[in-house]
Amino acid sequence: MKILVTGGAGYIGSHVVKALGEEGHELLVYDNLSTGHDWAILYGKLVKGELADSRCLDEAFSAFKPEAVLHFAASIQVEESVRKPLRYYRNNVSNSLNLLDAMERHGVRNLIYSSTAAVYGIPDRMPADETMPLNPINPYGTSKVMMETVLRDIASAGNFRYIALRYFNVAGADAQSRIGQAYADATHLITRALKTAHGEYPKLSVFGTDYPTADGTCIRDYIHVDDLADAHIRALNYLVETGRTEIMNCGYGHGFSVKEVVSVAKKVTGIDFPVEETDRRAGDPPELIADSTKLRRLTGWQPRHDDLEFIIQTAWDWELKYSSRLKANL
Numbered sequence: 001m002k003i004l005v006t007g008g009a010g011y012i013g014s015h016v017v018k019a020l021g022e023e024g025h026e027l028l029v030y031d032n033l034s035t036g037h038d039w040a041i042l043y044g045k046l047v048k049g050e051l052a053d054s055r056c057l058d059e060a061f062s063a064f065k066p067e068a069v070l071h072f073a074a075s076i077q078v079e080e081s082v083r084k085p086l087r088y089y090r091n092n093v094s095n096s097l098n099l100l101d102a103m104e105r106h107g108v109r110n111l112i113y114s115s116t117a118a119v120y121g122i123p124d125r126m127p128a129d130e131t132m133p134l135n136p137i138n139p140y141g142t143s144k145v146m147m148e149t150v151l152r153d154i155a156s157a158g159n160f161r162y163i164a165l166r167y168f169n170v171a172g173a174d175a176q177s178r179i180g181q182a183y184a185d186a187t188h189l190i191t192r193a194l195k196t197a198h199g200e201y202p203k204l205s206v207f208g209t210d211y212p213t214a215d216g217t218c219i220r221d222y223i224h225v226d227d228l229a230d231a232h233i234r235a236l237n238y239l240v241e242t243g244r245t246e247i248m249n250c251g252y253g254h255g256f257s258v259k260e261v262v263s264v265a266k267k268v269t270g271i272d273f274p275v276e277e278t279d280r281r282a283g284d285p286p287e288l289i290a291d292s293t294k295l296r297r298l299t300g301w302q303p304r305h306d307d308l309e310f311i312i313q314t315a316w317d318w319e320l321k322y323s324s325r326l327k328a329n330l
């Protein structure tokens with residue numbers, strides 16, 4: 001298929017581009033490189049473009065004529081969204097509407113949308129399944145609920161179908177260390193812990209030790225980015241074969257606390273890096289664990305890397321390779 005991938009130069013998008021490329025699809029990445037990198041695109045071509053720029057979108061759609069769109073481009077940090085909500089509504093809602101307008105103008109009716117566990121807020125039951133109420137507790141999660149609502153309504157109006165994948169916490173890197181998380185300032189727990197082990201930060205903060213969990217720290221369901229990429233391939237096949245709109249959780253169904261992640265990171269790296277316990281970070285729910293029965297049942301998805309040590313090992317291998325590459329370029 002000819003597939004346009006917004007945000008394909010970013011962390012998750014680049015791993016999905018890798019998986020789609022390996023399957024032989026023809027790819028066009030549309031990315032403004034605000035947090036992504038051109039070197040991360042292992043297959044297909046890049047248009048360096050901004051979602052807010054309808055003319056640039058039109059040119060890309062006219063020239064490439066995609067049959068489907070995978071939409072990763074967004075602003076993604078929970079805590080930043082609490083401080084800068086407008087930025088999140090602008091990029092995740094307004095700019096996504098621009099993309100949907102372009103899809104409509106060019107008659108493209110298949111979409112895979114990157115949603116998130118943050119739509120659930122603080123679920124009253126765990127693991128969370130797709131039928132649970134959406135009560136986001138931060139603007140990032142709200143922006144994704146808003147887009148899910150828009151998608152529901154345009155699919156109901158006809159001639160458009162989509163699959164919204166609600167990712168839980170995505171982690172790890174390409175097994176060959178060609179791509180991985182590469183931000184100027186890391187905020188995700190695993191990357192931040194590994195960069196601390198590597199000496200890039202003096203210590204790792206554990207945000208909150210008074211949550212209602214066994215050790216008082218937040219619990220998340222960490223899914224390896226290549227398992228998530230496989231979920232996209234399967235979801236796209238499902239969408240094209242059945243034409244059915246669906247929403248599916250992506251996670252393993254069990255979680256680890258911040259303290260557990262820190263301890264595995266110390267084991268994998270062999271470095272006893274400094275850790276300090278601090279106040280809670282704004283916008284964090286205590287626990288998020290996926291019920292991904294639906295994804296497994298409808299698409300046949302089976303995780304291959306459900307092992308926190310393996311996830312952190314691939315992230316560590318990537319971290320070492322990426323930082324030495326950065327040093328070599330200096």
Ligand SMILES: NC(=O)c1ccc[n+]([C@@H]2O[C@H](COP(=O)([O-])OP(=O)(O)OC[C@H]3O[C@@H](n4cnc5c(N)ncnc54)[C@H](O)[C@@H]3O)[C@@H](O)[C@H]2O)c1
Pocket residue numbers: 006007008009010011012013030031032033034035036037049050051052071072073074075076091095114115116117166167168169170171
């Ligand atoms: N990382 C996670 O744990 C996680 C969890 C749940 C959902 N998600 C969702 O997955 C998607 C991808 O996240 P990621 O972790 O790969 O983030 P990322 O920042 O690495 O990737 C986002 C990409 O989109 C591009 N981009 C951003 N705004 C753009 C714009 N206006 N125009 C063009 N390009 C733009 C960036 O340059 C980047 O390449 C996002 O929609 C995010 O909300 C991520």
Ligand SMILES: O=c1ccn([C@@H]2O[C@H](COP(=O)(O)OP(=O)(O)O[C@H]3O[C@H](CO)[C@@H](O)[C@H](O)[C@H]3O)[C@@H](O)[C@H]2O)c(=O)[nH]1
Pocket residue numbers: 076077078116117118167168169170187188189190192204205206207208218219220258281284288
């Ligand atoms: O230096 C740090 C960084 C994080 N944490 C904690 O670790 C947990 C995980 O945080 P992080 O890795 O930043 O991920 P989340 O805030 O859970 O958000 C991620 O996972 C969500 C889905 O659950 C996605 O929607 C978001 O885009 C993605 O950033 C949270 O309890 C944080 O408070 C720390 O204690 N110290």
